[in-house]
Amino acid sequence: MNAKRKRIWEFPSFMSSKILGLSFDEAGLKRVFKELKLSNGGGSRSSSSSTQFLTALEMQQNLAQVCRTPSQHAKRVEKLLEKKFAPYKKEVGWADPEEICEFIETENGANGFRAVPLSALLWFAARNAARNAARNGNGKEQSNKSNEIATRLSSAVSLKEQQALRFYDELSRRLPGGKKVENVVEELRTALETNEKLQRNFKRLEQKREELISEREAVRAEKSRLVQELAEQRRESEELRRKVAKLGGEAVFEQVERVGAMRTEIQALREEMKRLNKENAELVKIFASEPAPTAAPAAAVNECKVAPNFNLNLNLKDTRVAYVGGVESLESCYEEVAQSFGCAFCYHCGHCERGRRGIENLVEKIDVVFCPIDINSHNACRLVKEACKLRNKPCFFLRSSGLSALKKALANFATQAQEQWRGAGAGAEAGAEVEAEAEVEAEAEVEAEAEGAV
Structure with a gap:
């Protein structure tokens, strides 16, 4: 100390x-x-x-x-x-x-x-x-x-x-109620602690209140924006109703549906036309690469050599003619054309689900084959050409699957068979182009009709 x-x-x-x-x-x-x-x-x-x-x-x-x-x-x-x-x-x-x-x-x-x-x-x-x-x-x-x-x-x-x-x-x-003075200090201390706690709670509540006010203002602003957008949508809806009424009411929706269907059909036709153009181009390349027969002049249709013992008269009587591909619904018409030349007619749709055996069996039974390239599969044309070469049967590839094309081909074949008994008839070289002008015109007419409906 x-x-x-x-x-x-x-x-x-x-x-x-x-x-x-x-x-x-x-x-x-x-x-x-x-x-x-x-x-x-x-x-x-x-x-x-x-x-x-x-x-x-x-x-x-x-x-x-x-x-x-x-x-x-x-x-x-x-x-x-x-x-x-x-x-x-x-x-x-x-x-x-x-x-x-x-x-x-x-x-x-x-x-x-x-x-x-x-x-x-x-x-x-x-x-x-x-x-x-x-x-x-x-x-x-x-x-x-x-x-x-x-x-x-x-x-x-x-x-x-x-x-x-x-x-x-x-x-x-x-002091009321006989309270002791000694207890007042403790009560004051407790009151101060309670007051401090209340002050802290009050500050938190004030902060929460400010946040709620801010959120409320944001909600009000969002509500005002949505009200304006709703009014704009109502105005646009009313304007659309007036336009629909001018165009003819509910009927315009049917026209729009028809236009949509037409456009879908046009698109499908365009895709089909592209596919056919591609197949035709491949066929042209295939037939253009084949050497021309020595005895036959340059022609527009490729053909296989006619057998020396192949006996044909002027009107092709009893000649067995096969037609591969084309429009299936025109089978009876193809048969009438062939019969008008005195021919026996056989038809193959060109589908190759059964493989090459179906076409080979057909070629075995007939004397000449005509195969259009506008409505046909590339595989069918290839199988027909291989089967005819293998069996030395004449085969003609036509640019069109129409009746006039078949009739003209039969007439040419009869004339060539009469003029060249032992030689190969002059065939026109393959490389045909698809006649798409009619489809383009039809498509233009459909689009014009659709635009007029709208």
Whole structure:
């Protein structure tokens, strides 16, 4: 312990009594008595049961009496007070006692003292009085200085006590329902904590309120935009109704559906025309690559050589004619044309689902084959050509699947067979072009009709 600081038994009796009274309430005094094992006379005892008969004032007086003389109990009390006031040592532990006195008297001075309880201020002022006097003068002056500080502290504390008593008296008279003044501080502390909690909740609610207001404004703006869009859609719908009424009402929708169907059909025809053009181009390449017969002049239709023993008369009587491909619905018409030349007619649709055997069997039974290239499959044309070459049967590839083309081909074949009994009839070279002008005109008519309907 620093020798320049007063010990608790060196304090004036009123000072130690004030410090103990301000530091410990009744419950605190009981704990100190129990820890020190004090009895009524201030001596040691083995049990603390007698403390229950002492009042708070009696316990305070006995404890102050113990602290007036150097003893183990006084040292223990001093350590308890040092531990209690340790949190305030940084603010006031080395402060000038006169500065502390001035603050207690006038409540002016260092702002750091405002958070320090009065008991701690009295404790550090009393302890630092001896150190301050030793720094400024001799022993007599030290004593006078310490007494002066003690007197000032006593006067200031007495004034505070009077103020506190007046406040206590006023408060006790004004409290309703017989409430104790001692409970008011706890109620105020609870009220302050509740108020702080309410303030935090209020701030959160205010923030939530601002967010809700912002969301409400956003919803209003969105609603206004949707109302404007709805009005615009209604205006456009009304305008469309007027246009539909001018065009003929509900009938215009049927016309639009028909136009759509026509356009779909036109597109399908275009795709079919592209496919046929592609097949024709491939057929032209195939037949153009074949060498022409030595005995035959250049012609527009390719044909296989006629066998030397192939006996034909002028009207092709009893000649077996095969027609591969073309329009299936015109089969009877093809047969009538062939029969008009006296021919026996055989027809093959050109589909090759059964493989090449079907076409080979057909070629075995006939004398001559006619194969249109506009409505036929590339595979059928190839199989017909290979089968005729293998069996030395004449084969003619026609540009068109029409009846006139077949009739003309039969007439040419009869003439060539009569003029060249042993040679190969001049055939026209394959490479036919698809007659698409009729389809284009039909397509144009359909589109014109569709546009007129719209």
